[in-house]
Amino acid sequence: MTHQIVMNPIDGCTAAAHIAYYFSDTAIIYPITPSSPMAEYIDAWAAAKRLNAFDQVVSVEEMNHEQGAAGAMHGAIAAGALASTYTASQGLLLMIPNLYKMAGEHLPAVLHVAARTIATHSLSIHGDHSDIMAVRQTGVAIVVSPDVQEAMDFAIAAHIAAIKAEHPVIHAFDGFRTSHTIKKVEMINYETIKPFVPFEEIKAFRLKGLNPEHPKAMGSCQGPPVWLQAAEADNSHYNKIEGHFIEAFKDVEKITGRKYEIFEYYGAQDATDIVVLMGSGCITVQETIDYLNAQGQKTGAVLVRLFRPFSINYFISKIPQSVKRICVLDRCKENTATAEPLRQDVVCALIESGRLSKIEKIIGGRYGQSSKDFIPADVVAIFENLKQDKSMDHFVCSINDDVTFKSLARKDELTLVPEGTVQCMFFGQGSDGTVGANKNAIKIIADNTQLFAQGYFDYDSFKAGGLTTSHLRFGPKKIGAEYYVYDSDFTACSQQSYWNKYHTMLVSSCRKGSILLLNTSCKTVEDFNKCMPKNMRAMIAAKNLKLMVMDASDISDKAGLPGRINSAMQTAFFMLSGVLPQDKAIEIWKKTIVKTFKKKGESVVNKNLAQVDATLAAGAVFEVKYPATWGDAPEGEEVKLYTDRTVVGPRNAFLNQEEE
Template sequence: MKKMTIDGNTAASHVAYAFSEVAAIYPITPSSPMAESADEWATAKRTNMWGQKLKIAEMQSEGGAAGAVHGSLSAGALTTTYTASQGLLLMIPNMYKISGELLPMVMHVSARALAAHSLNIFGDHSDVMACRQTGFAMLASSSVQEVMDLALVSHLATLKSSVPFLHFFDGFRTSHEYSKVEGFDEANNYAEIKAIFDKLGMQKYVDEFKSRALNPEHPIQKGTAQNGDTYFQNRETANSYYEAVPAIVSEMMKAVSEYTGRAYHLFDYVGASDAEEVIVVMGSGAETIEETVNKLNAQGKKYGVLKVRLYRPFDATAFVGAIPASCKKLAVLDRTKEPGSLGEPLYLDVCAALLEQGRADVRVYGGRYGLGSKEFTPTMVLSVFKNLEAKESKNHFTVGIYEDVTNTSLDFSEKFDAAPAGSTSCKFYGLGSDGTVGSNKNTVKIIGDHTDKYVQAYFFYDSKKSGGITVSHLRFGDKPIQSEYLIDAADFIACHNPSYVTRYDMASDLKEGGAFLLNSEWTSVEALEKELPAKM
C-alpha cells in the first residue's frame, strides 16, 4: 500500500476503477469528482485489474445513467456509477430492477440533503434513506480511510453475493475532506487489489455473472411480466441471497482487515466494556463521537459508541451482540428526517432488533443531527450523553440547533474540546476563486505526501462558491485525525480579504498565544488602528 493525501470521492473512485469495465455518469454535487477522476484516469490510459481501460458513458440525466448501468450489467459488463441527492432518487426505479435481477454492482454515493422546503446541496442521509427498500445492500463509511477500505469490501461482496451494493459516505464532510490515508497501489493493473481478489477466488463469481449476460449465443429469459399467480412466490426467491449477505460482508471485511491491519466488522463498538450509555450512529459523526468518548472516558466516564457499517441487510444478531451487556440506554442518531414516522429509520431498526433479540430491557432514544451539513461537534456529543444520563431522557430530540417551535432540542451550551493534544489547527479565510482553497489543498498534499505527519483539510463555502466566503480548516498531527467538524480553537488564522475584518469575528477562534495573519495594504500602525475594529 502507499500513502496518499486524497479526499473521499477520490478514494471511492480509485477502488471502483479497479473493478469496473464501464461507468455511466452524470454530474451532481457533491459526487461529481468521482466521475471526473474516473474520466481523467481513463484518458490517461489507467487500466483496471484485467488490463482494460474504463469505458466512460456520460449521459444526459441521472435517470439515463441508471438505465445505462442496468443495460450494461445486463450485457455482462462490470459497471459502476456515482451520484447523490435528487440524482439518486432518479435512479430508484432502475435500482429495483438491478436488485430484482440480482446484478452485482456498487453505486458510490456521497450522501446529500434533498430539496424539501428549500434547496440544500450539503450533506446528510436523506437521499440514501430513500433507497433502503430498493434491495440494494447498504454499507456506510465514516472517514476517507474507511471509504478506501470499505469500497473494496463492497466490490468484493457484491460479486460473491450477486446483491448490488450502495456504498455511501457523508457528502462534503467526507467526500471533500482531504486526509492522509493508506491506499491500494494502482500500479501493474491494481496488483495489490488483484492479489486479494485472487486469494479469495473471486474470478469464478465474475465468470458466473458474465454467463448470465444477454447473448444470442446462449439466450436467457428475463424482464418478464408476471401476474398474481406467480409474482409473489418468485419475489421471495431472493431471500436466501440477502440472508447470505452479512456473512459474505464479514468475510470480505476480514480479508481486507488482514491485508491492511485495520479491523472492520458489521458493527464496531468503541468505548468502555461496562458502559451503560451508548450512542448508535453511522457516517462521519461516528469519528467525532469516538474522539469524544475517548476523551470523556479518560476523564473517568464510561461511555461507548456503536458504529453501523452494514445497514442493509440489517443483521439484528450481530447488532445486539456488539452492544455491551451492561448497556441500559441507547441514543440512536439519524442524519435524516422522516416526517410523520414514529421515528427515523435507524432508530426503528434498532428498536425492532432489540425486541426481536430479547433485549427489550434497553431503553432507546432517537435523535436527529447534522441535516444539511449542520455542524456536529464534541460539545453536542456530550449533550447527547447528558440526556441519556438524565432521569427523564428526552426522546425524538434534535441536537445542534435550538428549535423553539416544538422544543425538541437538547441544550449544548456546555462547551467540550475533544481534540487530542499535539495537533496543530489552522484556519484561512478567503474569497471564492481567489486561490486560497487551491493553495491549501496543495499544502496538505505536500505535507501529507512528504512528511510523517497526518493531515486533514476541509473547506467551508456556501452554495455560491465562486465569489463567496471560503474558510479552509487544516489540521496536522502525529496521530490519525478524527475531528470531523470545523475548527473552533485555532493555533493560526489567516485572512486573505481585508474587508472581512469588519464583517466576521475571526479572532475569537484563536487559541491563547495563537497567531493571526492579515493580508492587506495597511502597512502602518496608524492605518491598522484606523481600519481594524477595536475588538480585533
C-alpha cells in the same frame, strides 16, 4: 498480507474512485455535487489508459442525466459487464426505479454515493443521510464508511460482496465531510488487491449476461398465481448477503491489516449508556467516548457499517449486557414518521431479539443535517440527556430550537485533537484561489513530513464571491476531528471586507496567543483604528494575538493577477507557521505552483512565482504592535468572545454578532 505502505494525502472521492476503477468494466457517469470528482477521476484515468483488474481500460460513458446513467448501468450489467456509477441526493432518487430492478434481478452493480441532503424547503449541496434513507426500501445493500481511509477500504468490500452476493451495493460516505476532506491515508496498490478479486464468480456472472448467442428472458411479467411465491423464494438470496459482507471485510483485513465488522462496538465493556449511529459522526463520538470514559463514565457506541441488510443478530451481539440506556442518532429527518429510520431498525431489532425488556429507555435524535457541524460538545450533551430521568426524545443537535424547543444545549466546548496537532484556518473568497492553495499546502505538508494531515474546505454553492473557510490540521498522531477548527494556531483572512461582517467568528476561532494574518492596505495602528471595528480590536487584544499584516492584493495586482492572492497568502503561511523549514517549504511551494498552473501557460506560472518572491521580500509581511488600549471595551459595551456555536459556521457568523 505484507506490502509496502505508501501514505498519500487524498480525499474520500479519490479513495473510492481508486478502487471503483479497478473493479469496473464500464463507468456510467453524470456529475452531481459532491460526487462529481469521482466521475472526473475515473474519466481522467481512462484517458490516461490506466488498466483495471482485467488489464483493460475502463469504458466511460457520460449520460445526459442521472436517470439515464442508472438505465445505462442497468443495461450494461445485465449484459455481463461490471458497471459502477457515482451520484448523490436528487441524482440518486432518479435511479430508484433501476435500483429496484437491479436488486430483483440480482445484478452486482455498485454505486458510490457522496451522501447529500435532499432538496425540500430549500436546496442544499451539503451532506447528510437523507438520500441514502430514501432508497433503503429498494432492496439494495448499503454500506457506509466513516472517513477517507475507510472509503477506500469499504469500496473494496462493496465490490467483492456485490460480485459474490450477485447483488447491487451502494457504498455511501458523507458528502463534503468525507468526500472532500483531504487526509493522509494508506494507498492500496492494485497488485495487492488482485489475489482477492473473485475471478471465478465474475466469469460465472458474465456467462449469465444477456447474449443473443444464448437468449433468455429477464424481467418478465408475473401475476397473482406466481408473483408472491417468487418474491418469498428470494428470501434465501437476501439472507446470504450479510455473510458475503463479513467475508469481504475479512478479505480487506488480509489486504490492509485493518479489521472491520458489519457492526462494531467502541467503548467501555461495562457501558450503561450507548449511542448508535453511522457515517463520519462515528469518529467524533469515538473521540468523545474516550474523553468521558477517562473521567470514569461508562459510555460506548455501536457503529453501523452495513446498514442494509440490517443484521439483527449481529447488531444485538455488539450491545454489552450492562447497557441500560440507548440513544440512536440519525443524520436525517423523516417528517410524518414515528421515528427516524435507523432508530426504527434498532427498536425492531431489540423487540425481535427479546432485549427490549432489559433496556430502561431508548430515545432518538438528529444531528449533522446539511453538514451542520457535529462536535464533541454535542456528544457530551447527548450522553447527559440520555442519563436524565426525563430525557428529551426526538431532539436535534447543534442549533438552538426556540420554536419547538427540541434542541440539546451544548456545554463547555472540548478540544479533543491529539496533543501536538497544529490547527489553521483560512478565510477566503470564492475564486480568489484560497481553497486550491490550501489543498496544495496540506499535500505539501503530508508529502514532505512524517506528520499526519487533514484539510476540510467549507464553501457555499456560489460559483464565485462567497465566503470560503479552509480548516487545516497536521500533527504527529493520527487525526480524527471530523469537525471545524475552533481554536486555530494560525488564522488568515484574505478580505478586509470580512472585518465588519465576520470579525466575531474570525477572531473567536483564534487560540489565545496565536497568529492572525490579515491581507490589508493598513500599515499602522492609526490605520487600523480607522478601518477595524472597535470590538474586533478589543477581541484581538483580549486574546493577545500576534497581528501579522501583508498587502497581498497589491502584490497580486503588481504581478498581473488581480484578485488571485492565493500564492502570496500561502507563501506567508509557510513563512509564519514553521511547519517546514522556510527554504524547503518555499522550494516545494514553487514547484507546486509550476505543476498547478503549467497548463495555463508560462505567463501565469511566472506571475504566481513573482507573487512568491514579492512576499518573501523584506517588509512585505510584518507585525503590527498594537497598544494595550485596544483591549478596552468600546464605550458602553463588553468585549465578547464568541463561544456560542449553536449557529455554526462562518457563513452564518454574522447572525450572532452584536451591531457595531
